[in-house]
Amino acid sequence: MDLKEVNLSAPHSMGTTIIGVTYNGGVVLGADSRTSTGVYVANRASDKITQLTDNVYVCRSGSAADSQIVSDYVRYFLHQHTIQLGQPATVKVAANLVRLIAYNNKNMLQTGLIVGGWDKYEGGKIYGIPLGGTIIEQPFAIGGSGSSYLYGFFDQAWKEGMTKDEAEQLVVKAVSLAIARDGASGGVVRTVIINSEGVTRNFYPGDKLPLWHEELEPQNSLLDILNTSSPEPMNI
Amino acid sequence: MSNSGIDVPPKGGFSFDLCRRNDMLAKKGVQPPSSFRKTGTTIVGLVFQDGVILGADTRATEGPIVCDKNCEKIHYMAPNIYCCGAGTAADTEAVTDMVSSQLQLHRYHTGRESRVVTALTLLKKHLFNYQGHVQAALVLGGVDVTGPHLHTIYPHGSTDTLPFATMGSGSLAAMSVFESKYREGLTRDEGITIVVEAICSGIFNDLGSGSNVDVCVLTKGHKEYLRNHLLPNPRTFVNPKGFTFPKKIEVLLTKITPLKEKVEVIEGGDAMEE
Numbered sequence: 001m002d003l004k005e006v007n008l009s010a011p012h013s014m015g016t017t018i019i020g021v022t023y024n025g026g027v028v029l030g031a032d033s034r035t036s037t038g039v040y041v042a043n044r045a046s047d048k049i050t051q052l053t054d055n056v057y058v059c060r061s062g063s064a065a066d067s068q069i070v071s072d073y074v075r076y077f078l079h080q081h082t083i084q085l086g087q088p089a090t091v092k093v094a095a096n097l098v099r100l101i102a103y104n105n106k107n108m109l110q111t112g113l114i115v116g117g118w119d120k121y122e123g124g125k126i127y128g129i130p131l132g133g134t135i136i137e138q139p140f141a142i143g144g145s146g147s148s149y150l151y152g153f154f155d156q157a158w159k160e161g162m163t164k165d166e167a168e169q170l171v172v173k174a175v176s177l178a179i180a181r182d183g184a185s186g187g188v189v190r191t192v193i194i195n196s197e198g199v200t201r202n203f204y205p206g207d208k209l210p211l212w213h214e215e216l217e218p219q220n221s222l223l224d225i226l227n228t229s230s231p232e233p234m235n236i
Numbered sequence: 237m238s239n240s241g242i243d244v245p246p247k248g249g250f251s252f253d254l255c256r257r258n259d260m261l262a263k264k265g266v267q268p269p270s271s272f273r274k275t276g277t278t279i280v281g282l283v284f285q286d287g288v289i290l291g292a293d294t295r296a297t298e299g300p301i302v303c304d305k306n307c308e309k310i311h312y313m314a315p316n317i318y319c320c321g322a323g324t325a326a327d328t329e330a331v332t333d334m335v336s337s338q339l340q341l342h343r344y345h346t347g348r349e350s351r352v353v354t355a356l357t358l359l360k361k362h363l364f365n366y367q368g369h370v371q372a373a374l375v376l377g378g379v380d381v382t383g384p385h386l387h388t389i390y391p392h393g394s395t396d397t398l399p400f401a402t403m404g405s406g407s408l409a410a411m412s413v414f415e416s417k418y419r420e421g422l423t424r425d426e427g428i429t430i431v432v433e434a435i436c437s438g439i440f441n442d443l444g445s446g447s448n449v450d451v452c453v454l455t456k457g458h459k460e461y462l463r464n465h466l467l468p469n470p471r472t473f474v475n476p477k478g479f480t481f482p483k484k485i486e487v488l489l490t491k492i493t494p495l496k497e498k499v500e501v502i503e504g505g506d507a508m509e510e
Contacts, residue, residue, distance in 0.1 A: 035396065040408065042388075043396040064394035069364050072357075108367075 015184020017146030017175050018048060018059035020116040021158075022139050023167035026124040026195025027116040030171035031059050032146065032179055033187030044187045053078050054199070056094040056117030057192050061144035062131070067111040074098050091117040095127035095135055103133025112143045118194045146178030146185035153177060164193060168202070176209040276444025278406030279309060279320035280434045281375040282418065283399045284427035287384045287455035288377035291431035292320045293406070293438060293445040294464070302446070306464070310452045314339050314350040316459065317378030318452050319359075322404035323371040323391065331372050335359050352378040352385035356395060364393025373403045379454050406438025406445040413437045424453065432466055439468065 019030040031048040034041055048060050050071045058074070060067035074097045078089050081097075095115040102109060115127045128141035140158055142150050153174060162170065168191055175189045189204040279292045292309035295302055311319045311332040317339075321328025335358045339350045355376055363370055374389040388401045400418045402410040413434040422430070428451055438445045449466040452459065481487065 035394075037390075042390075043398065045398075046396060063392070065360075065364055065368075065390065065392040068360070068394050 015146070015182065016048060016061040016144030017150070017178035017182060017185040018061050018112075018114050018143045019147075019150070019171050019174055020059060020114040020126040020128070020141045021162075021167050021171055022116075022124045022126050023162045023164055025164065026118045026193060027126055028164070028167045028171050028191055028193050029057055029059050029114065029116045030168075030175050030189060030191045031144075032175055032185040032189060034185055035064055036184055041186070046187075047190060049190055049192045051075070052094050052115070053082060053089050053117075055088055055119060055194060056091050056115065057194060057199070058094075058098065059114040059116070059143065060111065061113070062111035063109070066109045067113065070098065070101050070109065070111060070113070073101055088119065090119040090121060091115065091125040091127065092122065092137075095125075095129065095137075099127075099129050099133055099135040102129055106131075106133050114141045114143050116194065118196060120196075124195065142174075144178075144185070146175075146182035149178050149181045150174050164195070168193060172204055173210070176204075177212060179209070180212045180215060276405030276442060277309065277322040278402070278404050278410050278435055278438025278442060278445040279322050279375050280402045280410050280414070280431055280438075281320065281377045281386045281388075281400065282414070282422070282427055282431055283377075283384050283386050284422040284424060286424065287379045287453065288386050289424075289427045289431050290318055290320050290375060290377050290452040290454070291435045292450045293435055294448045294450055295446040296325055305447050308450065308463070310450050310461070312336060313355050313376070314343070314378065316380055316454060316457075317350060317352055317355050317376070318454060318459070318461075319355070319377070320375040320403070322373045322375075327370045327372040328374065331359065331362060331370060332374070335362070349380055350378075351380040351382065352376065352387065353382075356385075356387050356389065359389050360393050360395050363389065363391060368392040375401050375403050377452075377454060379456050384454070402434065402438075404438070404445065406435075406442035409437045409441040410434035424455075428453065428462075428465075436466070436468060 015034065015036055017032045021028045029049050033045050033048070035043040035046045050058050050060060052058055052071065052075050056078070058071055060071060074094065077097050078094055081093065082089050094117065098113055098115055102111070102113070110131065112131055113129045115129065116125070118124045126138055126141050128136050128138055128143065130143065139160070140154060142154060157170060171191055172189050179185045188206055189209060191202045191204070193200040193202070276297070277293060281288060281290045290310055294306045294309065296304035296307040307325070309320055309322070311321055311328070313319050313332060313336045319332050321332060335355055338358055339355060342354065343350055355378070359374060359376065363372065368391045371391050373391055375386070376389060377386045379385070386398060386401060388396045388398065388403055399420070400414045402414065413430065417430050417433070431451055432449050435449045439447070439449070447469055448464045449468070451462040451465040453462065
């Protein structure tokens with residue numbers, strides 16, 4: 001009986017690492033890919049960066065069901081809004097729709113979201129919407145269980161006016177650091193870059209990510225420590 | 237029943253109390269049971285080069301008792317969409333029947349073949365509304381105009397889209413088979429072999445699944461429902477003489493009622509009149 005209850009009725013949560021970063025010209029959203037039910041990894045290659053409109057995406061964390069339903073509703077409302085407005089929705093409107101649903105149902109939902117996108121009025125923008133339904137516009141936002149390990153990293157590594165490649169490298173490095181330390185984050189790193197030109201999705205498989213302090217390098221002899229290369233220094 | 241003693245909460249770890257009892261019984265000549273009761277489910281789905289293959293075991297349980305040794309866990313949703321269900325049998329049956337009829341109505345409205353994402357959205361909305369109290373964990377697979385699709389749906393309403401998926405108490409055993417053997421671009425026979433292996437792994441290694449293997453192969457415009465594709469648990473000890481009453485009992489009356497009545501069809505009978 002125990003087995004059945006653990007596997008089936010444990011709510012599906014995404015212990016997660018999600019990141020949204022603005023750069024000079026747009027935004028970069030990043031996430032890991034692990035969805036867990038208790039200690040079992042239910043999906044090791046999930047896509048936590050969901051499309052709301054052509055130019056606005058959202059990173060989901062917390063309860064998988066709640067975040068999927070919220071993003072489905074917002075996508076539906078935004079679609080109607082776009083038809084009524086006659087032009088692409090702004091990131092601010094998308095983020096506020098998410099916030100309205102999150103705040104008005106705060107007793108029943110358990111999901112933290114990061115909305116990011118590009119529009120012609122404001123350019124690239126990131127909005128963090130954590131558990132209670134606050135909305136906060138930030139130059140960069142981090143969320144999920146793995147984000148605890150990244151506050152110090154971002155305080156040091158973040159700077160204004162990065163280029164697109166610098167921003168993406170920062171996001172990939174940050175997610176891989178969080179994956180190394182957080183048991184509930186893992187799998188691959190997915191990034192989405194949104195700017196005036198459009199949307200680019202990238203995929204970094206687990207074996208391509210850098211290994212950090214005390215993670216084992218694949219090696220023939222455990223005594224062979226003299227030949228291992230030292231890990232990359234923290235300062236970019 | 238409770239004596240005047242302090243209730244101590246059970247400690248973690250293995251309890252060895254019953255081992256002493258077993259030793260004592262063994263010394264007296266009592267054999268331990270050789271088979272264990274099984275409960276639960278193993279359901280799987282896999283995408284291969286031409287479509288989707290779904291698989292399931294066939295045991296239904298009521299607590300520790302097997303109430304149906306050969307039930308059907310692969311439910312019909314649409315001619316091109318099937319759904320395996322794990323969890324409470326009533327919930328899986330009810331939710332798949334309900335969505336299947338909604339899909340039928342939708343087909344009448346639109347005049348088109350149903351799409352897998354439609355079934356997915358209907359199921360996910362229903363399950364989310366009931367906040368996980370409808371205990372149905374589903375593996376939904378089908379082939380429509382947009383291609384082959386495979387999704388898992390959890391009782392709380394979250395969904396995943398995957399190339400291979402397992403659910404139920406035997407999901408870990410079946411997933412281990414998939415993780416080692418799955419690759420992209422499998423042929424139909426390779427796919428069926430892997431699905432059968434995964435279900436068998438659940439049947440034999442999970443104290444949760446048993447009996448036979450059902451397989452359903454869905455390709456563009458064609459479906460094959462292979463009911464009882466494999467029977468790895470045959471009833472081996474059947475008395476060839478059949479059952480006879482012990483000699484002391486007199487048979488007073490024998491009446492045989494066939495369970496299926498044979499109906500005579502009269503050709504060219506009277507036409508129905510309004």
